[in-house]
Amino acid sequence: MEMEFKTYAVLPAAGTGERMGLHTPKQYCEVLGRPLIAYTLQRFESIPWIDSIIIAVSQERMDFLQDLIKENKFRKVIVIEGDKTRHRTLQKCLNSINGLDPSDVIIIHDGVRPFADEDILSQVSKAAFQHGAAGAIQPLVSTVLATTEDGFLDHSLVRSKYTASHTPQAFTFQVIQKAYTEISTEDLDHGTECLQLALKYTSTRAKLVPSTGDIWKVTYRTDLYKAEGLAKELNCVAMLSSDKTALIQNIEQKLQYRGIQLLSVCSNTEDIAKTVTSAVVCLNSSPEEATNGSTVQKVIKKLQTQIQYGGSVVIVVTLSNSDSNVNLKCQQLCKEWNKQCSTQKLCVNIVIVNKEEYVSSERLNEEISDMVAELVFHRNPTFSGQVFSLP
Secondary structure, three states: OOOOOOOOEEOOOOOHHHHHOOOOOOHHOEEEEEEHHHHHHHHHHHHOOHHHHHHHEHHHHHHHHHHHHHHHOOOOEEEEEEEHHHHHHHHHHHOOOOOOOOOOOOEEEEOOOOOOOOOHHHHHHHHHHHEEEEEEEEEEOOOEEEEEOOOOOOOHHHHHEEEEEEEEEEEEEHHHHHHHHHHOHHHHHHOOOOOHHHHHHOOOOOOEEEOOOOOOOOOHHHHHHHHHHHHHHEEEEEEEOOOHHHHHHHHHHHHHHOOOEEEEEEOOOOHHOOOOOOEEEEOOOHHHHHOOOOHHHHHHHHOOOOOOOEEEHHHHHHOOOOOHHHHHHHHHHHHHHHHHOOOHHHEEEEEEEEHHHHHHHHHHHHHHHHHHHHHHOOOOOOOOEEEEEOO
């Protein structure tokens, strides 16, 4: 996809997250071993038509963000220090961008909305280019009540006449620059809605773009569990195996039962799709081939170039006879791969199974399949680098 205009993303992330009730601001809370803000940055970094990403953080988090950018190899991200309110922070972000044309588009997006898809970002950006301002909306799910000053019901609003404003929002540079140039001190210190600023200070009526995507905002502690669940569901798996044994079929079923999208079963790394984030590599081979590691290395290298929210590689080594040398070599390899993959949050595990045992035992077949599916699903960095040996 190409745009006929340049696009810049601005992510305000200097807030303290008081409603979360935690000492750590919500944008830095970990989800599957990664800070929440890393998911948002990864999403914007992966969209080719977004030219640059400006993220504003508190002064004490500047070094943390710089390290995060370096670890994840983000090339578009620029970090600046935020201010004491949302509008002051956004004003500072806009002032930090040089050389913009009036028709360039600025996307404003909350750093704690990590799963906005490219489609809604594209729709909002195109609408802003055409109309000057645009924003994502979703229907209200609860009735809104107006209250009296002493806390009693005044009246109920007609829900169908109103909608909920979300980010992403987008503006032409000309519109948003004028709004923040003319903004009052009162709005700078107490306002939060950018679409209203565009209307108030530039008479630009924003185009409202309905969204059914995952643009919800992580606000409360329970939202972190929702974010973790969604990150797991976004996991796309490829099975790499030379033949489709009963064990392979059972692993497929276990993955699908957990809601994991199984994209393909293939016999070589070249056939792994670009959207794959995790892989199960089944080596039904001799001890020499099992400890060679070349196939797994190719899989890891491929996944490292395409994962967005972390992933996993589970290597199932099937041997006819137990071999202590194979176990030792597998442990060495797994530690090496884990170290290699740590910055991309790619978890690596090896499961060694005895072919004669699992072929003759339906129960053991189930246990192996469950273990592999759980490792893929949870992608727990605590267990990454470990080798599991079943009879």
